[in-house]
Amino acid sequence: MKARVTVTLKSGVLDPQGKAIEGALKSLGIGGIVSVRQGKVFEIELEDAARGDAEAMMKSAAEKLLANTVIENYRIEVSG
Amino acid sequence: MKARVTVTLKSGVLDPQGKAIEGALKSLGIGGIVSVRQGKVFEIELEDAARGDAEAMMKSAAEKLLANTVIENYRIEVSG
Numbered sequence: 512m513k514a515r516v517t518v519t520l521k522s523g524v525l526d527p528q529g530k531a532i533e534g535a536l537k538s539l540g541i542g543g544i545v546s547v548r549q550g551k552v553f554e555i556e557l558e559d560a561a562r563g564d565a566e567a568m569m570k571s572a573a574e575k576l577l578a579n580t581v582i583e584n585y586r587i588e589v590s591g
Numbered sequence: 592m593k594a595r596v597t598v599t600l601k602s603g604v605l606d607p608q609g610k611a612i613e614g615a616l617k618s619l620g621i622g623g624i625v626s627v628r629q630g631k632v633f634e635i636e637l638e639d640a641a642r643g644d645a646e647a648m649m650k651s652a653a654e655k656l657l658a659n660t661v662i663e664n665y666r667i668e669v670s671g
Contacts, residue, residue, distance in 0.1 A: 539656060543640055544638075545638060546635070546636045548635075549634075550631070552599070552631065553612065553627055554629075555626070555627050555628075556627075558623040568623060572619075576612070577612070
């Protein structure tokens with residue numbers, strides 16, 4: 512089974528990397544952009560387990576390692 | 592409206608960062624992990640436009656700037 516953990520900055524937190532991308536897109540002539548925020552995605556292949564167990568394990572992974580919960584939110588999707 | 596562009600390494604490409612995360616999760620006692628691959632996600636706020644136009648614009652952004660299409664795949668989702 513597969514899990515995807517998406518980690519994004521919380522809304523109050525400045526994202527200079529996103530700002531730089533926004534500027535670069537504008538200078539490439541790609542208009543209509545209001546804002547860009549960059550995050551991380553972890554695509555994790557798991558051994559088969561009950562869906563609830565897999566979700567709990569991914570929550571633990573996100574809290575302990577993948578996200579800095581002071582400044583980042585995370586979202587977990589388990590499939591298959 | 593919002594767009595999300597997810598950029599991940601192509602399957603043949605080595606991902607040392609993902610390998611390091613895999614090792615760290617194992618050493619934290621989080622078992623059942625087969626593999627981890629890290630990617631990037633760009634959450635983009637767009638001015639209102641026809642869905643097709645927004646998708647075409649995001650495709651252009653991904654090809655020109657957000658993804659290195661030699662080693663990376665990208666996926667575009669437009670919503671709202």
